[in-house]
Amino acid sequence: MISLFLSGLLYKNxxxxxxxxxxxxxxxxxxxxxxxxxxxxxxKKLEKLGALKTFEGFIHDVYYxxxxxxxxxxxxxxxxxxxxxxxDMHLYTIKRKRKKKDYLGEKGIKVADEVEYxxxxxxxxxxxxxxxxxxxxxxxxxxxxxxxxxxxEFDIDxxxxxxxxxxxxxxxxxxxxxxxxxxxxxxHIRKEFGSRKLYKHYGKKYxxxx
Numbered sequence: 001m002i003s004l005f006l007s008g009l010l011y012k013n014x015x016x017x018x019x020x021x022x023x024x025x026x027x028x029x030x031x032x033x034x035x036x037x038x039x040x041x042x043x044k045k046l047e048k049l050g051a052l053k054t055f056e057g058f059i060h061d062v063y064y065x066x067x068x069x070x071x072x073x074x075x076x077x078x079x080x081x082x083x084x085x086x087x088d089m090h091l092y093t094i095k096r097k098r099k100k101k102d103y104l105g106e107k108g109i110k111v112a113d114e115v116e117y118x119x120x121x122x123x124x125x126x127x128x129x130x131x132x133x134x135x136x137x138x139x140x141x142x143x144x145x146x147x148x149x150x151x152x153e154f155d156i157d158x159x160x161x162x163x164x165x166x167x168x169x170x171x172x173x174x175x176x177x178x179x180x181x182x183x184x185x186x187x188h189i190r191k192e193f194g195s196r197k198l199y200k201h202y203g204k205k206y207x208x209x210x
Contacts, residue, residue: 029095029110029111029112029113029114029169030109030110030111030169030170030171030172030173030176031109031110031167031168031169031170031176031192032109032110032167032168032176032180032190032191032192033110033165033166033167033190033191033192033193033198034165034166034167034168034180034185034188034189034190035163035165035188035189035190035191035201036163036164036165036188036189037156037163037164037165037166037185037188038164039145039156039158039164042156042166042183043145043147043156045182045183045184046147046149046154046183047147049149049182050149051147051148051149051154052147052148052149053145053146053147054146054147054148054153055086055087055144055145055146056144056145056146057086057087057143057144058085058087058141058142058143058144059084059085059086059141059142059143059144060084060085060139060140060141061082061083061084061085061139061140061141062082062083062084062136062138062139063080063081063082063083063136063137063138063139064081064082064083064129064134064135064136064137065080065081065134065135065137066133066134066135067133067135072137075137078096078097078098079094079095079096079097080093080094080095080096081093081094081129081134082095083119083122083125083126083129085122089118090118090119090120090122090125091116091117091118091119092116092117092119092125093114093115093116094114094115094116095112095113095114095115096112096113096114097110097111097112097194098111098112098113109173109176109192110192110193110194138196138206138207139207140159140195140206140207141159141160142157142158142159143157143158144156144157144158149179151170151171152168152169152170152175152176152179153167153168153169153170154166154167154168154169154179155167155169159195159198159199159204161202161204162198162199162202162204163202165198166183166185168180
């Protein structure tokens with residue numbers, strides 16, 4: 001009974017974070033994935049535009065959720081809770097994907113409310129999550145090279161058995177469209193989906209944790 005109470009309490013607190021804080025405009029994440037890119041040519045173009053490299057290394061993501069019968073509470077409500085190892089740093093992210101009908105939703109790009117914090121002791125943090133009823137449900141790994149121009153972020157990602165891709169994240173759709181043109185990606189396949197649909201797009205199996 002205590003475990004169920006703690007689980008419900010943590011879920012309620014996370015839900016309140018979504019509803020009370022993540023709708024602030026400055027926390028909006030707007031991004032698009034551009035598939036099947038030439039990594040070397042893209043890096044040269046970014047550096048020619050004056051982009052600064054901000055990160056290079058492996059990223060390991062583990063996703064947590066609350067089990068509700070056969071369903072996951074956060075996932076079925078377009079929310080996620082992620083623990084990320086980025087190089088030597090650990091972070092946790094709370095995110096809500098906006099529906100296309102939402103007043104700030106924009107066609108053709110992925111729009112989400114997001115907040116991220118650093119973790120100082122990942123083992124203790126993960127233990128607390130599990131104590132409060134959260135379960136590891138899936139994970140993924142990738143190699144990332146990140147660049148930045150002003151407030152616009154560019155992440156070149158490599159997943160196993162999937163061609164190189166780039167994510168462009170900006171505050172506005174206009175900025176994203178500008179850099180799609182600058183980098184010569186007008187004719188490339190562009191997708192607004194997340195990593196699970198990315199794996200499905202290429203017919204690859206996503207790693208779920210039973």
